[in-house]
Amino acid sequence: VQFRQDNVEDFYDITEEIGSGQFAVVRKCVEKATNKVFAAKFIKKRRARSSRRGVTKEDIEREVNILSNVEHDNILNLYEVFESNSEVVLVLEMVAGGELFDFLAERECLSEAEAIVFLNQILSGMDYLHDRNIAHFDLKPENIMLYNKCEDPHRIKLIDFGLAHQIEPGKEYKNMHGTPEFVAPEIIAFESIGLPADCWSIGVITYILLSGCSPFLGDDKSETFENITRVDYDFDDEYFDGTSDLAKDFIQQFLIRDPRKRLTVKDSLSHPWIKGAEVSIPSWNTIEPVYQP
Numbered sequence: 001v002q003f004r005q006d007n008v009e010d011f012y013d014i015t016e017e018i019g020s021g022q023f024a025v026v027r028k029c030v031e032k033a034t035n036k037v038f039a040a041k042f043i044k045k046r047r048a049r050s051s052r053r054g055v056t057k058e059d060i061e062r063e064v065n066i067l068s069n070v071e072h073d074n075i076l077n078l079y080e081v082f083e084s085n086s087e088v089v090l091v092l093e094m095v096a097g098g099e100l101f102d103f104l105a106e107r108e109c110l111s112e113a114e115a116i117v118f119l120n121q122i123l124s125g126m127d128y129l130h131d132r133n134i135a136h137f138d139l140k141p142e143n144i145m146l147y148n149k150c151e152d153p154h155r156i157k158l159i160d161f162g163l164a165h166q167i168e169p170g171k172e173y174k175n176m177h178g179t180p181e182f183v184a185p186e187i188i189a190f191e192s193i194g195l196p197a198d199c200w201s202i203g204v205i206t207y208i209l210l211s212g213c214s215p216f217l218g219d220d221k222s223e224t225f226e227n228i229t230r231v232d233y234d235f236d237d238e239y240f241d242g243t244s245d246l247a248k249d250f251i252q253q254f255l256i257r258d259p260r261k262r263l264t265v266k267d268s269l270s271h272p273w274i275k276g277a278e279v280s281i282p283s284w285n286t287i288e289p290v291y292q293p
C-alpha cells in the first residue's frame with residue numbers, strides 16, 4: 001500500500017471523533033465518491049529524532065505493512081493511507097459496536113458460553129497472525145471492537161496494530177511496550193519476547209471476561225508488575241464460584257511464567273473448554289442456535 005500524498009479531506013468528509021490513542025485520533029469519515037463509512041486514524045508523525053512525541057515513520061510503516069498483508073474476518077481491514085507533512089492517515093474499516101471493554105462493563109461479567117463466542121473469534125484472528133509470526137503485543141479489551149451492537153452473536157474485530165511486529169524466527173526481539181495490566185512477565189524482565197506474550201494477554205483477557213476482575217492489577221504500576229513477575233493471582237471464590245474447572249484450566253495454561261511452556265494459540269483451539277463447548281446464545285427473536293465450534 002502506497003502512502004497517497006493527496007489531502008484526505010478532498011476524498012473523505014471527516015466527522016466525529018470515535019476513539020483516540022497516545023499519538024492517534026480516530027474519526028468517522030464518509031468517502032465522497034461512494035458515501036461509504038470508514039474510520040480514519042490520524043497518526044502524528046515524529047518531527048525530530050530526539051523528540052518523544054509522535055510516531056516514527058518506521059513504526060507507522062510497520063503498522064501499515066502488517067495491516068496491508070493480513071486479511072481475516074476478525075482483523076480490522078485497512079483500505080488506504082494518506083500522508084501529509086505532519087501526519088499519516090489510515091483509512092480503516094468502520095466497526096460501530098464499541099469496545100469489548102465497554103460491552104463487558106455493562107454486564108460486569110459474561111457467561112462461559114458468551115465468553116467462548118468472543119474467544120473463538122479472538123483465537124481465530126490470533127491464530128492467523130501467529131501463523132505468520134505476527135505478534136500483536138497490545139491485546140486488551142479496549143483493542144477488541146464489536147462489529148455492531150444489535151447483532152447476535154456478537155462479531156468482533158482486533159484493532160490497533162501500532163505495537164504489532166513480525167517476529168523473525170530465531171532472531172531476538174526485545175522491547176518495553178504494552179499496557180501494564182496485560183503485559184507478560186518476559187516483557188517486564190526485558191527478556192526476548194515473541195508470540196507467547198500475546199498468549200499471556202489472552203489468559204488475562206479470559207480471566208476478565210469470566211469474572212470482571214483483572215488478575216494482576218495492583219494499586220499502581222509497580223505493584224501490578226510485581227504481581228505479574230511473581231505470577232501472583234488466584235481464582236477468588238467470590239468471582240469464580242460458578243466457573244468450570246475447564247475454564248480455569250484454560251486460563252492457567254496461558255498464565256505460565258516460562259513463555260516456552262505457555263499454551264500456544266493453535267493448541268488452545270483444541271482445549272476441551274473451547275472445543276467441547278456446545279455454545280448457544282439465547283437470542284430473543286430466533287430459535288436457539290446451537291453452535292458446534
Ligand SMILES: Nc1cc2c(nn1)-c1ccccc1CC2
Nearest residue numbers: 018019021026039094095159160
Ligand atoms: N487505536 C485505535 C482505536 C480505535 C480504532 N482504531 N485504532 C478504531 C478503528 C475503527 C473503528 C473505530 C475505532 C475507534 C477506536
